[in-house]
Amino acid sequence: MSYITLAHGSGGLETSEIVNMLLFRKVPDKLKLIQGGLGIDFPDDAAAIPISDGKFIVITMDSYTVNPPFFPGGDIGKLAACGSINDVLMLGGKPIAIMDSIVVEEGFPIDQLEKIINSFMNVIKDEDIALIGGDFKVMPKGQIDKIVITTVGIGITDKLIIDRNVKPGDKIIVSDYIGDHGAVIMIMQQGIGVEETKLTSDVKSLTRLMIPLIEKYGDYIHAARDPTRGGVAMALNDWAKASNTVIIIDEKKIPIREEVASYSSMLGIDPLYLACEGVALLAIDNEVADEVVEFMHKLGFKNARVIGEVKKSEKLSGIVLYRSAVGGLRILEPPRGELVPRIC
Amino acid sequence: MSYITLAHGSGGLETSEIVNMLLFRKVPDKLKLIQGGLGIDFPDDAAAIPISDGKFIVITMDSYTVNPPFFPGGDIGKLAACGSINDVLMLGGKPIAIMDSIVVEEGFPIDQLEKIINSFMNVIKDEDIALIGGDFKVMPKGQIDKIVITTVGIGITDKLIIDRNVKPGDKIIVSDYIGDHGAVIMIMQQGIGVEETKLTSDVKSLTRLMIPLIEKYGDYIHAARDPTRGGVAMALNDWAKASNTVIIIDEKKIPIREEVASYSSMLGIDPLYLACEGVALLAIDNEVADEVVEFMHKLGFKNARVIGEVKKSEKLSGIVLYRSAVGGLRILEPPRGELVPRIC
Numbered sequence: 001m002s003y004i005t006l007a008h009g010s011g012g013l014e015t016s017e018i019v020n021m022l023l024f025r026k027v028p029d030k031l032k033l034i035q036g037g038l039g040i041d042f043p044d045d046a047a048a049i050p051i052s053d054g055k056f057i058v059i060t061m062d063s064y065t066v067n068p069p070f071f072p073g074g075d076i077g078k079l080a081a082c083g084s085i086n087d088v089l090m091l092g093g094k095p096i097a098i099m100d101s102i103v104v105e106e107g108f109p110i111d112q113l114e115k116i117i118n119s120f121m122n123v124i125k126d127e128d129i130a131l132i133g134g135d136f137k138v139m140p141k142g143q144i145d146k147i148v149i150t151t152v153g154i155g156i157t158d159k160l161i162i163d164r165n166v167k168p169g170d171k172i173i174v175s176d177y178i179g180d181h182g183a184v185i186m187i188m189q190q191g192i193g194v195e196e197t198k199l200t201s202d203v204k205s206l207t208r209l210m211i212p213l214i215e216k217y218g219d220y221i222h223a224a225r226d227p228t229r230g231g232v233a234m235a236l237n238d239w240a241k242a243s244n245t246v247i248i249i250d251e252k253k254i255p256i257r258e259e260v261a262s263y264s265s266m267l268g269i270d271p272l273y274l275a276c277e278g279v280a281l282l283a284i285d286n287e288v289a290d291e292v293v294e295f296m297h298k299l300g301f302k303n304a305r306v307i308g309e310v311k312k313s314e315k316l317s318g319i320v321l322y323r324s325a326v327g328g329l330r331i332l333e334p335p336r337g338e339l340v341p342r343i344c
Numbered sequence: 345m346s347y348i349t350l351a352h353g354s355g356g357l358e359t360s361e362i363v364n365m366l367l368f369r370k371v372p373d374k375l376k377l378i379q380g381g382l383g384i385d386f387p388d389d390a391a392a393i394p395i396s397d398g399k400f401i402v403i404t405m406d407s408y409t410v411n412p413p414f415f416p417g418g419d420i421g422k423l424a425a426c427g428s429i430n431d432v433l434m435l436g437g438k439p440i441a442i443m444d445s446i447v448v449e450e451g452f453p454i455d456q457l458e459k460i461i462n463s464f465m466n467v468i469k470d471e472d473i474a475l476i477g478g479d480f481k482v483m484p485k486g487q488i489d490k491i492v493i494t495t496v497g498i499g500i501t502d503k504l505i506i507d508r509n510v511k512p513g514d515k516i517i518v519s520d521y522i523g524d525h526g527a528v529i530m531i532m533q534q535g536i537g538v539e540e541t542k543l544t545s546d547v548k549s550l551t552r553l554m555i556p557l558i559e560k561y562g563d564y565i566h567a568a569r570d571p572t573r574g575g576v577a578m579a580l581n582d583w584a585k586a587s588n589t590v591i592i593i594d595e596k597k598i599p600i601r602e603e604v605a606s607y608s609s610m611l612g613i614d615p616l617y618l619a620c621e622g623v624a625l626l627a628i629d630n631e632v633a634d635e636v637v638e639f640m641h642k643l644g645f646k647n648a649r650v651i652g653e654v655k656k657s658e659k660l661s662g663i664v665l666y667r668s669a670v671g672g673l674r675i676l677e678p679p680r681g682e683l684v685p686r687i688c
Contacts, residue, residue: 002454009448009482018454019480022461031474034441039476047476049441049498051395059403061496062479063445067487097378097393101407101494104353106685110346110362117366130375132383132391135406135494136363138353140685143411145487150445150479150494152405154393341450341484 005338011229011275012335038091042242044163045087045225046153058093058155060084065148067342069116071188073180073200076149077119079277079344082205084153085127086226089210090280091162092218093155098124101135101150108146116147127207161214165222166243168312171289174255175209175280175301176202178232182274183260185343186267199259204278209301217292220285227281228344230335233272235281236308236320237334246316249308249332251325272322273335275343283310349682355573355619356679382435386586388507389431389569390497402437402499404428409492411686413460415532417524417544420493421463423621423688426549428497429471430570433554434624435506436562437499442468445479445494452490460491471551505558509566510587512656515633518599519553519624519645520546522576526618527604529687530611543603548622553645561636564629571625572688574679577616579625580664581678590660593652593676595669616666617679619687627654 007014024032024040033039037056038048046060062083069076080100088095100120104113124131132154180202187193206226214221223243227235232254240247256271264271284292289306296304313319322332351358368376368384377383381400382392390404406427413420424444432439444464448457468475476498524546531537550570558565567587571579576598584591600615608615628636633650640648657663666676 004448004450004452004454004457004482006450006482006484009450009480015480022454022458023465023475023478023480026462026465027475028469031469031472033476034474037476039441039474043477047441047443049401049476051401053396057393057395057401059443059477059496059498061443061445061477061494063447063481063494065447065481065483097383097391099391099403099405099496101405103407103409103492104348106348106350106353108348110348110366113348114366118370121367121370125372125375128375130378130383131367131371132377132381132393133387133403133405134367136353136359136367137407137409138348138350138685139409139489139492140350143489143686144492145483148447148483148488148492150405150407152403152443152496154403341482342487 006341007338010335010339012234038160042164044091046091048091048160055156055158056160058088058091058157060087060153063148063150064344065342066185066344068188069146071201072184074203075116075119076147077116078123079203080149080151081120081123082203083277083344084151085205085207088153088155089206090224090226092160092214093157094211095127095129095153095155097130097132097154099133099152103137103139103144103148105144105146106138106141123205127205159218161221161224163223163239164242166239166245166283166310167222168245168310169286170222170283170310171286171306172247172249172308173282173284173293173304173306175296175304177255177257177303178276178279179256179260179271179274181277182231182340182343183263186340202276202278206278206280209280209299212299216295217288220288221282222285223283225281226279228275228277231273231275232281233332234335239283240320241318244317245310246313246319246321247308247310248321248323250323253305253307255303255305272332273339277344350685351682354679354683356578382504386508388435390435392435392504399500399502400504402432402435402501404431404497407492407494408688409686410529410688412532413490415545416528418547419460419463420491421460422467423547424493424495425464425467426547427621427688428495429549429551432497432499433550434568434570436504436558437501438555439471439473439497439499441474441476441498443477443496447481447483447488447492449488449490450482450485467549471549503562505565505568507567507583508586510583510589510627510654511566512589512654513630514566514627514654515630515650516591516593516652517626517628517637517648517650519640519648521599521601521647522620522623523600523604523615523618525621526575526684526687527607530684546620546622550622550624553624553643556643560639561632564632565626566629567627569625570623572619572621575617575619576625577676578679583627584664585662588661589654590657590663590665591652591654592665592667594667597649597651599647599649616676617683621688
């Protein structure tokens, strides 16, 4: 008999495999999407339902299980709001509403729950997003660890940004330092360096970046992702596969904080596999790539930069390559195995 | 310091209180709904977002934690699909799509997970509903008990059925025997009478009832609910409060199976507080009430019947009254305290 392992939930290859095996392949093609929209035919950050006038409702759903629920730079409430807002944005949607379902352990302190909910609320009030529904359940002590929040983000758009539209010639851009969230949670979970670290999670809503960017450069944004579970490595591998391209990124150009780099190297983990919770990864038409980076700087994302490019290749189609600082190319595999449980 | 109790999750008064205190009252009025739609301004089974041509997208979200995950008549997969489909129907929506997020315990047998997912799939395939997205997470052993499934149901309608539209003169109708699901789960959880019981959960999708009913009698259905957590008692109390009416129901008329009645009486629980997972509770315009019951019988719901009526009363507004079989009226309070944890 086979059993579920932590690797099945890591957001890497094993997650794709089990979800495909148990779920996706059992759904008849016509039930994988609403005709004209986007569903599990090409799994992305969110789904889309066509409404009239060429518009779409964008809907995303994520369960947040982060452990610990409070961490430097945020908590599970802030994460549950920002994560779902960002997923709507990455499909090109303007977030308009949110729903959340809270499952909490009997005995959880109400003041801590209030703190978590306040963090959630502060985000949606800041962003002028409506809270239109949800659910609330309690599980007996010992049957759930603290709290799990599932959030539904709802947005509207007249143009979807879809993974498979990545094109040869595109430049790959990140909006900020990568891996901060993943590193902070690992530090907290392992209890090593908790006192001395100055690192905070990068968890934040990306509306202030994505809304103006979509408005000004909508037609040039070929793909967008917030690289959470599985990090930049997973997102780029998804893109290369979905678009039948090869993506080459450059170690020297990837913005990584000193502390994230040294912590990763200590644990033997590539920071490209670490979750980000407030970073946009973009595939931008070469024609405007430098202009877009400059625009991102002006919007306050001063660490934004080009980290790689997309090429056409018959032989290496679907592959991500990584040019190391000392030269030489190697394949950047999609994440596999158990990374960090309950990272988001 | 105060702590979360099982009563907070029972779906009764304490649930309303804590959700109000921590969530609803902190949301500014303009962020309680999408303008023209329905949100937490008047919490119902689902929310609604207006799209063009007077149509609405109906969205519902529920976390299913039922314990045990397999029970006579169904499992958590069937429950997670039917429960969300029914919530969409009860707001007048035609279910078109579903999303689900599975959080499962490390070590959970994959064949059991497959069985659960197959049950989920069988429902949505039967109902021709698209699966358009979701999430999949694993929590380490001992951090979650078996499995929690959160489902989002999505539907479309041009007429919402809303709790507060219950009107004096309306007849209260149930579509079937009440309390079967709640009784089965209690029997399983308590381990008393498991071998001898012939009872099965009533979990089922109500599309075959609600779609024709809405088509034929849409304007006469003033309110609809599937009375899950908190049972018929909670739903009727919500209606009485939302519509400022008094609702009077008649013990003699309520369809309850012999076994549910005797089990409830043994445990000192009123079956009106037990969860149903495949029963519609309706407030129907008096003009067509008998005709509607007959139509329900023709649709195969042969136990459907009128169980009470709605009246206007200045003094008793917001109250539910219960006429016992031996005569005499008493107040049917909304459920309070810890009923059954993880009933759905």
